[in-house]
Amino acid sequence: MAHLANILKRPFRTNVVIALDRLHPGVTGQDYRQSLFEELRLLMGECDSGRRFLEIGPKDGQDTERLLTLKPARLDLVDLKDKEKSNQRWLKKLGQSRTQIVYHTANVMYDRLFEESSFDVIWCTGVLYHNPEQLRMIKRLFDLLKPRGWFVIESATTREPLLRNQNCVQILHPPSQDNKKKYHVSNNVTHLPSSLAIRSWLEMVDFENIQKSSCHYRQSRVLAKTRVAYLCQRPDQVNTHRGQYYQHTERVYEIGKSL
Numbered sequence: 001m002a003h004l005a006n007i008l009k010r011p012f013r014t015n016v017v018i019a020l021d022r023l024h025p026g027v028t029g030q031d032y033r034q035s036l037f038e039e040l041r042l043l044m045g046e047c048d049s050g051r052r053f054l055e056i057g058p059k060d061g062q063d064t065e066r067l068l069t070l071k072p073a074r075l076d077l078v079d080l081k082d083k084e085k086s087n088q089r090w091l092k093k094l095g096q097s098r099t100q101i102v103y104h105t106a107n108v109m110y111d112r113l114f115e116e117s118s119f120d121v122i123w124c125t126g127v128l129y130h131n132p133e134q135l136r137m138i139k140r141l142f143d144l145l146k147p148r149g150w151f152v153i154e155s156a157t158t159r160e161p162l163l164r165n166q167n168c169v170q171i172l173h174p175p176s177q178d179n180k181k182k183y184h185v186s187n188n189v190t191h192l193p194s195s196l197a198i199r200s201w202l203e204m205v206d207f208e209n210i211q212k213s214s215c216h217y218r219q220s221r222v223l224a225k226t227r228v229a230y231l232c233q234r235p236d237q238v239n240t241h242r243g244q245y246y247q248h249t250e251r252v253y254e255i256g257k258s259l
């Protein structure tokens with residue numbers, strides 16, 4: 001009965017996505033970023049005009065081009081200083097659709113670029129595990145979303161088979177050539193969360209309608225063991241339970257928002 005109640009509570013489109021996933025024949029070899037984008041498109045349905053999107057760490061512009069097909073009024077891109085030159089190369093080739101893009105060289109965690117509640121969609125793939133303050137990052141992006149805004153988060157996860165199904169973070173410190181070789185990660189990666197850890201953080205900052213994507217599994221079973229993606233929504237209303245973590249102190253503190 002509880003299972004049926006949960007199904008009825010979900011938006012119709014969500015049930016369609018889940019049903020399609022169950023029917024899915026398994027691995028298709030389709031690029032996981034393309035599959036993830038298709039999941040977002042299905043969940044969002046028809047887009048109103050005037051939407052504003054944010055993409056963090058766009059790398060090669062492929063997701064940028066996909067996001068532009070949803071016709072946002074404005075697409076903000078943000079990346080670190082060392083990626084500026086390479087990003088400008090593919091940006092130049094985008095032609096007419098470039099007019100919707102506003103490019104920022106900044107660190108989305110530490111530079112105050114955007115007002116809270118600015119975005120209808122935040123696309124954040126392959127970025128989380130390059131940042132050690134992961135709960136804070138998720139909270140920051142939650143705050144940048146408008147109510148009902150969609151958050152797409154994709155990340156590498158722990159490479160240790162014994163940790164894979166635990167709710168934990170694998171810390172590779174100090175960064176070393178040995179870790180780089182052993183785990184196939186770049187030198188600046190120190191925190192590899194499990195998929196459950198990312199889900200926990202999404203719940204802790206109050207995201208709702210959290211759905212695990214099947215995008216990696218569609219590309220390859222091996223990839224699905226070392227990466228995860230979730231799609232979720234900022235709720236319409238502020239949750240009155242927020243701050244319960246420190247309730248014994250009789251004060252309300254928002255998790256992930258320390259000064």
Ligand SMILES: C[S@@+](CC[C@H](N)C(=O)[O-])C[C@H]1O[C@@H](n2cnc3c(N)ncnc32)[C@H](O)[C@@H]1O
Binds near residue numbers: 078130
């Ligand atoms: C591994 S690439 C992922 C690129 C692409 N989105 C993907 O899914 O393949 C990570 C990108 O995120 C950027 N990045 C990491 N942390 C960031 C931060 N705090 N603020 C802005 N950009 C960040 C990096 O500079 C890099 O361009």
